[in-house]
Amino acid sequence: MSEQTDTQETFLHPTPLLDELEKGPWPGFITRLKKLANRTHNPMVRGVLDQLEYSYETRMGYWKGGVVGVRGYGAGIIARFSMIADKFPEATEFHTLRIQPPAGFHYSTKALREVCDVWEREASGIICMHGQTGNLQLIGCTQDNVQHIFDELNKLGWDLGGAGADMRSGMSCVGEARCEHACYDTLGAHFKILNNYGDDVHRPSFPYKFKFKFSGCPNDCANSTQRSDCAVIGTWRDDIQIDHEKVGAFIDNNGLDYVVNSVINMCPTRAIELKGTRDIEINNSDCVRCMHCINVMTEALSPGKDRGVSLLMGGKGHLKVGNMLGSMMVPFMKLKTDEDFAKMIEFTDRVIDWWAENGLDHERLGECIERLGIQTFLDAAGLEATPDMVEHPRDNPFFKAAY
């Protein structure tokens, strides 16, 4: 299947290398950008395609950052000026508005169409869905129009997200809105916690970025452990709920060998035993809440009823010390009532304040904890040490305990 655009159109300049990306079955961004340009005759889109073609020819990028913003905010607009505007004057400016989407990337068509109308009327009409941090990214406007565009969007109920050394926009899995595994309301938590930090989203004052991500269960569909400084992951304290009749039906349908090979043998702590030939038994004190058996037998098994969240902290991407996964800091807390949220925010405030005081320029929370030592961090955060925080107690013999 090829979806090449009509080459008879005369608005666009030739882009033979980009045109190669019009071939093949996956939805092509070049095809659709060309269609947009041919329909709207927006010179910025043409200029950007010309510059992108030049990047493909020369294998180099030609955007540079800068300072573009809106009144009262220190973040949210990503400036892009062409380094070779003399060659491609239509691509001189190509700035992005990072917009905070509704949690879980849920949209009504009304809300999305309103964005599209403003964005086509005032700017390029190009929208990235979504940035890896979790923003709706409106790509391609000019500096002299950015305030007006933001005003128009703000009137429609949209606000900018984070950028630079600040609280970044959050991200959440679909959660209780459409998932039986969700152990807390990820969407509500995203909404409440990020809006508590609204000032820090708009006004960078941290050593570097800070990200919250919200996953409803340990399957971690929001990739929070790897991609956020504070991963909020749903879990439970009591026993996995078992519908024994449905366990029997599952075994009837899938075979005893499947249950042994793909459920019991794959339990990481060997917490499941076969009971007779049509049932299983779970030793819940051995269970580490990994989700595997629940994922496989979604009708028969579900998380327990005493639900809350674990907080893993210090996750971050590659720069500068390599990828760091978040590590367990708070094994369990409730996150349902206003009091629960107040307690959570009191805790994250303490952590962020400590990091803001102690972090070096461009140092993420995880790096800061590593540099200053976990004991310093635990004391500052007001956390009691628990064995849940470690793979094993230290094997390095040298330490200085209180004396």
Add this chain to the structure above:
Amino acid sequence: MSASTEEWKTIESGVRDHIPELHPAQVRNFGKWQYHYRPRPGVLCHVAESGEKLFTVRCGIQRQMTVDSVRFLCDIADKYCEGHLRFTVRSNCELMTTEEANVDKIIEELEAEGHPVGGTGNAITCFAHTQGWFHCDIPATDASGANKSLMDAIFEEFGREEMPNRVRLSTSCCEINCGGQADIAVVIQHTRPPRINHDILSNICELPKAVARCPVAAIRPTTVNGKPSLMVEESKCIVCGACFGACPAMEINHPEYSKFAVWVGGKLGNARTKPTNMKLVAHGLPNNPPRWPEVAEVVKNILAAYKAGGKPWERVGEWIDRIGWKRFFAETGLTFDKYMIDNYRHARISFNKSAHVRF
């Protein structure tokens, strides 16, 4: 300039409230979902305690959307989904309906517009990818184009659920790796220290900031032609590119010496095994636009070997844990070399400190 005349007072509304944006069936059954099943690849059916069923059709999009493609999806959502839709963290679009009869119609309309339906269960799904030359200020490649080329190369697997478990993919246009950890990740790798433009460096860079940015203290102040500038101790430099972000006069990208590397075994969730970082299995692959065929070949080989050898529910990294790295390299046709052995902080953690060996 409009910025000087304040007409509208900004409302710091922050995250937009999600509740009005949810599909009505999501609101009705909020927190009361019982289980789900997949009637076919690309379609989920969630069943609520009330017995109500919500069907979800998941489709691929090009991520760099246009208002036209967004409006097209809105048209379908208005026609079949009560005016609501959502997107996933890996840039898929999800269209939800309580009417089973709508499912085929949604699929038909999506496919007619070139949006494939799939990405559920044990399928591959869209690469989590970055902007690249299209919009980023520090890219060494075009991640958007690489994603398109790679998804074309492994397209069939998007619409099938034939892998041992789900396969998460990512591609990143520099070593910051904004695409993130994945079962298979394709990431630009810088191979040479930055090239320094001494003529402009002191005009555009804060020198102490650039010095502090280096994780191995390889950057030092110096004077070149009477102007303050910076130098890089090349034997120390680990070519991470961190300085380039702080100082654009320290160009790390190069049309020839920016290469692709492939990493495997990153795992995002906690099911069975703990989350893991991905590991290097190929490097020095050419950055070859517009279709990056050499990279696609490696990804295809890894997927084929995993599909053939993985046991049900094993993620790529778990499959390798079982068969061992030696067999992984044999079965994928990739070559292990000394650069794949870590030599950074805590490197010994990844050494084999045992007599365990496979023959």
